Amino acid sequence: MGTDTPLPEPAPSAFNYILSFLLVGIAWGFTTPFIRRAAVDFNKRQDQTSTSQQEKQTIGSRMASLFWTVVNLLRTPAYAIPLVLNLTGSVWFFLLVGKHELSLTVPITNSMAFLFTVLGEWYVERKVIAQETWLGMLLVLGGIALCVQSKNHV
Numbered sequence: 001m002g003t004d005t006p007l008p009e010p011a012p013s014a015f016n017y018i019l020s021f022l023l024v025g026i027a028w029g030f031t032t033p034f035i036r037r038a039a040v041d042f043n044k045r046q047d048q049t050s051t052s053q054q055e056k057q058t059i060g061s062r063m064a065s066l067f068w069t070v071v072n073l074l075r076t077p078a079y080a081i082p083l084v085l086n087l088t089g090s091v092w093f094f095l096l097v098g099k100h101e102l103s104l105t106v107p108i109t110n111s112m113a114f115l116f117t118v119l120g121e122w123y124v125e126r127k128v129i130a131q132e133t134w135l136g137m138l139l140v141l142g143g144i145a146l147c148v149q150s151k152n153h154v
Contacts, residue, residue: 020096021105025112027089031082032117033124038079042072104151111140 046069057065074080096105115137121127 017100020092021108021112024089024092024096024109025116027085027092028109028113029116029118030120030123031086031089032113033120034082035079035086037124038076038082039073042076042079101151104147107147108144111144115140 074083093105093109096109118129118133118137122129
């Protein structure tokens with residue numbers, strides 16, 4: 001008779017590991033400029049339709065106004081779709097944290113989010129990426145490489 005000891009799960013490939021970090025970085029970083037633009041556009045529309053009665057509102061009417069503002073914002077596809085993608089990144093991150101080393105997962109995913117936020121701002125808002133920002137992005141990538149390298153030699 002054989003033993004009933006479970007076989008250890010094989011470690012995910014390096015490709016899957018890297019892809020996971022990239023997906024979380026894209027979900028968190030690249031969607032942020034889209035969310036920001038949609039919120040700014042939404043606020044402009046709200047400001048155009050607001051009245052001077054806001055100063056006289058009761059707490060209850062302010063809460064109702066806040067509730068309907070959130071509902072209307074979530075019903076705006078330009079806001080809701082990037083928000084859902086961003087929140088999906090949080091689910092992916094949770095899964096990554098459960099399977100991989102915390103001291104690598106957190107800095108790498110946050111660094112990827114920074115890099116993709118910069119690229120997203122360039123794409124969405126046509127912001128010019130300054131030389132200092134490019135240098136910072138390269139240093140971030142170098143830092144990620146050092147973190148991974150140090151963990152592989154322990």
